[in-house]
Amino acid sequence: MIAPMSRSVLETGVRVLRAVPAHGGSGQIAAIARALDIPYPTVHRTLVRLHRLGLVAKTDAGYVLGYGIAELADRMEPYEGLRAAAAPVMTSIRDRTGRTISLVVHLDGAAFVLDSVPGADWAAVPRHTVCPSALSQELFASGDVSFAGDVPASGPHSSVYTVRIPLPDGARAALHINSRPEQPASRFAALLDEGARRIGLAVRRQAPGRAAR
Numbered sequence: 001m002i003a004p005m006s007r008s009v010l011e012t013g014v015r016v017l018r019a020v021p022a023h024g025g026s027g028q029i030a031a032i033a034r035a036l037d038i039p040y041p042t043v044h045r046t047l048v049r050l051h052r053l054g055l056v057a058k059t060d061a062g063y064v065l066g067y068g069i070a071e072l073a074d075r076m077e078p079y080e081g082l083r084a085a086a087a088p089v090m091t092s093i094r095d096r097t098g099r100t101i102s103l104v105v106h107l108d109g110a111a112f113v114l115d116s117v118p119g120a121d122w123a124a125v126p127r128h129t130v131c132p133s134a135l136s137q138e139l140f141a142s143g144d145v146s147f148a149g150d151v152p153a154s155g156p157h158s159s160v161y162t163v164r165i166p167l168p169d170g171a172r173a174a175l176h177i178n179s180r181p182e183q184p185a186s187r188f189a190a191l192l193d194e195g196a197r198r199i200g201l202a203v204r205r206q207a208p209g210r211a212a213r
Contacts, residue, residue, distance in 0.1 A: 009046075012038065016046045020056055020063050028062035076114070078105045079171040083115060085202035086165075089195045090117045090175070097188050099177050104162065106172035119178070146189065161185035163192045166200035175199070 015036055023031040029047065033040045047063050050056040054068035077083050083103070090101040100119040104111055146163040158178050165173040175196050179185040 012042065013046050013050060016043055017050060017055060017065075017069075020047075020065060024062050024064065026062070078107060078114075078173055079167050079169070079203055081203050081206040082165075082167070082171075082173060082199070085199045085206075086115065086173075086175075089199050090115070093175075093177070093188075093191055093195050094119055096191065097177065097179075099179050099185070099188070102176040102178075104174045104176050106174075113176075114173070146193070159183065159185040161189055161192060163189070163196045165196045165203075167203055173199075 016032060016038070019032045019035055020028075023035060029043050030040060032038070033043045036043070047056060051058055051063070051066070054066050056063045057066040082105075086103045090103060093099075094101045094117045098120040101117045102113050103115040105114045146161065159181050160176065160178055162174050162176045165175060167173055175192050177185050177188055177192055179188070
């Protein structure tokens, strides 16, 4: 049985956990200890405990983030039922446009991809990554309902359109589509606007959840 953590132990655990991806290979524990200015034995004990909790895994190259982290991330959403409500709508829009459709959420001042359905000529945007364009960041920072424009992507520029999903209790989410510059994403605006409306209605019909701002 694992004993309850004190606040200081918990804070140390979070700091060590965040440091794991940046410090791998031989001498990992010593490197983390130096980077965080924490005693070597404390880092070692913390990693052992995190391993028992499934938050890190032990490999020949040292500790790496464990399956428990991915499991927690997959349960994350700003409003209960958002993923389930958005999935069929996103798939339908992708099928009609052939473009990648992303579900973007805003939590603690940052916008990131909660889910993505890949299009014919675009790869899926990995879950939990930083928002695919600055437009979505700006959308959440403003009072606007939607944004459209051309932005730099990995390689050529891309045309994007982002529209807010109307959610209860101030929860923030948006639908996001990528297209080639020669085929502006704004031409799919009506389709995404209707999709966002449908998602919002589906979420509101469900039992009230707890929104995160």
